[in-house]
Amino acid sequence: MRAVVFDKSIEIESHLPVPPVPLSWALIRVHLAGICGTDLQLRRGYRAFRGIPGHEFVGTVAESDHFAWKGKRVVGEINVGCGTCAGCHQGLQSHCGNRKVLGISGLDGCMADYCVLPVNNLFNVPDDMSDERAVFIEPLAAALEVIAQVKLSGKERAIILGDGPLGILCAWALSMVLDRVTLVGHHPEKLKLAKWRQIRTITPDRIQDTSADLVVEATGTTTGIKHAMALCRARGTIVLKSTVEEGAHLNLSPLVVNEITVVGSRCGPFKAAMDFISANRDMPLEDLISNIYPMSDAKTAFADAANGKTLKTLISIFP
């Protein structure tokens, strides 16, 4: 099969073997895959990753010993727990210490003709949801995780830092439960997308309000937390969404002095994200797509995704 492979560089391989399918797993023919900030981090050396990247996808089950799944169009939860530890028994497979993570750790990803996942990780995509919308279920789930983690009354003022796809999805999601949401970013053309939910937008240099109840850090930088600490009120909450492994020189004493709570936030609820997309047919997910490249142009796709001007870059694999 064909696949994008990260080694020292990005390579497009043409003759890789189709992965074997374990019992209770599914072989998935990938239609469309998304490039995420984490993929760009992996590309730069995060987790010393080698192999097939990709964890945002929509595809069709080509093979499985769970026959009912065959032919179903699916998206998939990316964490695969060991299934035997205490965490897995409590339903926390996404935090299992021995977990594999699709395209991130111990399991080849979806930027290939085929990938494999346990059938328990799969979600059947409704027939009336396009591939171009379904491919956003994974990042939207990550955005909805913020609402799952932070108890909100509805009266909070929230600021989202970062006008990339994740920041915009977080802003849209929070606007469903909060009236006062502000999206902060450098790019007027990206900020425009916040308008779907009448979300206030502002460039970082113009922020004056430093009393947000909730600040979501989705800039993809190590220093976003500095900005977040400056904007968050005493006893407010900062949610960290950026997985950036490089360190930064940080003074965390404002967290202590202002008794701020910082919540690390990663993957989220797929079912809720799928339902959210079904329920909001006017949500302009397609406008988040900057470009769709064929797999043969994956190098260009990654360069495009990394240039800071684009929103979501997709790779079309089996259109």
Add this chain to the structure above:
Amino acid sequence: MRAVVFDKSIEIESHLPVPPVPLSWALIRVHLAGICGTDLQLRRGYRAFRGIPGHEFVGTVAESDHFAWKGKRVVGEINVGCGTCAGCHQGLQSHCGNRKVLGISGLDGCMADYCVLPVNNLFNVPDDMSDERAVFIEPLAAALEVIAQVKLSGKERAIILGDGPLGILCAWALSMVLDRVTLVGHHPEKLKLAKWRQIRTITPDRIQDTSADLVVEATGTTTGIKHAMALCRARGTIVLKSTVEEGAHLNLSPLVVNEITVVGSRCGPFKAAMDFISANRDMPLEDLISNIYPMSDAKTAFADAANGKTLKTLISIFP
């Protein structure tokens, strides 16, 4: 009056004016003052502090227009809010943006013959509580703040990093609500104090358990959070108690990947701390005292407090 004064060095002044007493404030004759990690930070330049330090004290009200307070033995909450902002109206004067803080910001501290505080900040010390115990009400309140901030079921496993007085007080406080508490430190002679509550102790190099539900960082270092991130389980909680303004090179991605919650924690409930001391007459607070110096030896006292081997160093002002 006499006072310890931080300028470029530590000076002992002998002829400073007694501070004026505003309406509804009290002039307090200080008996005993404690040196805290924050004082050592201020000494090193934290907040560019100049003036009289000290925020841990017990004393007697010498003067006030609220006559009932005259002659009372007191301790005092150290934050003085503006009294007019929205935060102050909500009872959050300790987080008022215009607050003064005794011996830390905008208000001379208690390492002097006299200091002043609003009568609303004062707590009458019970007659049967010695000065040597009452002077621990402020740091014990800071320790109890951990229990006030983090919702605990009683089943959590907690690790406290740092065997200084604050770490030991946090361990004692947590042991009241949790069965499984471990205190981590480098000093066997300090760790011994954890025995009052049968708290498990260990040196940092011997820790093997990396699945604590709660990690309290009380090392007074900027890098304690690195150690805390390594010991905290996925979706666990880290409480930061150290106000250290210097930055450190930190990689916070473990917070995101493991969805850890970090809670900044500062001052706590005085009344609860006073009641805690009254209720636990066998709590060996006196054993936390390494030395008591007269004010004339304040330079030695600060050197002593900073040497890493001592626990609490006190300055006796009006014995």
